[in-house]
Amino acid sequence: MNKFLLPLGGFILLVALLAVGLKLDPREVPSPLVGKPAPDFSLPLLQDAGQTLTLKDMLGKVWLFNVWASWCPSCREEHPVLIEYAKTPGAVPLIGLNWKDKREDGLRWLARFGNPYQASVYDADGRVGINYGVYGAPETYLIDKAGVIRYKKIGVVTAEVLEKEILPKIRELSL
Amino acid sequence: MKFLLTLLMSLCLCGAVLAKDAAPLAEDAVVEQRLTAIAEELRCLVCQNESLASSRAELAQDLRREVRGLIKEGKTDAEVKDFLVSRYGDFVLYRPQVKPMNYLLWGGPFILLFAGLFALMRHLRRRSQAVPELPLTAEEKKRAEALLKDTQP
Numbered sequence: 001m002n003k004f005l006l007p008l009g010g011f012i013l014l015v016a017l018l019a020v021g022l023k024l025d026p027r028e029v030p031s032p033l034v035g036k037p038a039p040d041f042s043l044p045l046l047q048d049a050g051q052t053l054t055l056k057d058m059l060g061k062v063w064l065f066n067v068w069a070s071w072c073p074s075c076r077e078e079h080p081v082l083i084e085y086a087k088t089p090g091a092v093p094l095i096g097l098n099w100k101d102k103r104e105d106g107l108r109w110l111a112r113f114g115n116p117y118q119a120s121v122y123d124a125d126g127r128v129g130i131n132y133g134v135y136g137a138p139e140t141y142l143i144d145k146a147g148v149i150r151y152k153k154i155g156v157v158t159a160e161v162l163e164k165e166i167l168p169k170i171r172e173l174s175l
Numbered sequence: 176m177k178f179l180l181t182l183l184m185s186l187c188l189c190g191a192v193l194a195k196d197a198a199p200l201a202e203d204a205v206v207e208q209r210l211t212a213i214a215e216e217l218r219c220l221v222c223q224n225e226s227l228a229s230s231r232a233e234l235a236q237d238l239r240r241e242v243r244g245l246i247k248e249g250k251t252d253a254e255v256k257d258f259l260v261s262r263y264g265d266f267v268l269y270r271p272q273v274k275p276m277n278y279l280l281w282g283g284p285f286i287l288l289f290a291g292l293f294a295l296m297r298h299l300r301r302r303s304q305a306v307p308e309l310p311l312t313a314e315e316k317k318r319a320e321a322l323l324k325d326t327q328p
Contacts, residue, residue: 026223032264100233126237133262135220135234 031133031152038141038149039131043121046098046106053095053121055147062173063093065141067129069101070109072137078156079113085162086116092170096120099129099137142166144173206246213242213255218267226269
């Protein structure tokens, strides 16, 4: 009896390990930037190349930084959620990072699907994206009043993610 | 003869044209070599089982551009890797670092090896104890000798 107990125990342990492994999403790489100051940037606005927005302009506010592009199908998936959120009273500023896109494509995309962003900055060559550790749109950062990244969502912000993960954090940080 | 000459000349021209195209690459061959060496050690985040050197993803191209820039600035290999790790995390390194979080990863195989050796030794010792030594009786000895004699030519 004892003879079989050990291999059986080992087998169950292995199955448990693999089961947990199956549930993990390999695309969700934890960002080393969470808990660290957001990388500085100074970028032209998508709508107006003559105007720039910098990280300093956002200090003192809790805000969301959403990486999007017109070529990104998942961005369209989360777009209605962002539009809904931007309409709610007390919503924090939502800044878009138009990442590796063509300016006219980005503008057309906003005109067609609506613009939830207070402003979108234009990162044509993806340098700011690299500084933020972006490896695929959409990605969303929650940045606190001191300019520290508090949370990062890789992939689509669904209504559930917004409700269960982002909103509680915003409430906590806004106190 | 004339035909051969023309052919030869056009071949020479071809060579010249090709050489002109390749020039910018040859110019910083050292940089490219270092880029490849570093990029082979790094994971492309878009297609996660490909190295940064072999990936054709757009992000990989951008990252190679950044790495090339850093090399030209005179950064060491370690500094270049730090640049990427600080942005994308340890996941970009194919060769995991030896640090407290990874001790189990590095030590795990040895732990298993020693556990196996220990189990094997214990098993062997137990088995040798389990087999009782039975000396032959006088009669059995005689039979054995008779059998041995029989088989001799």
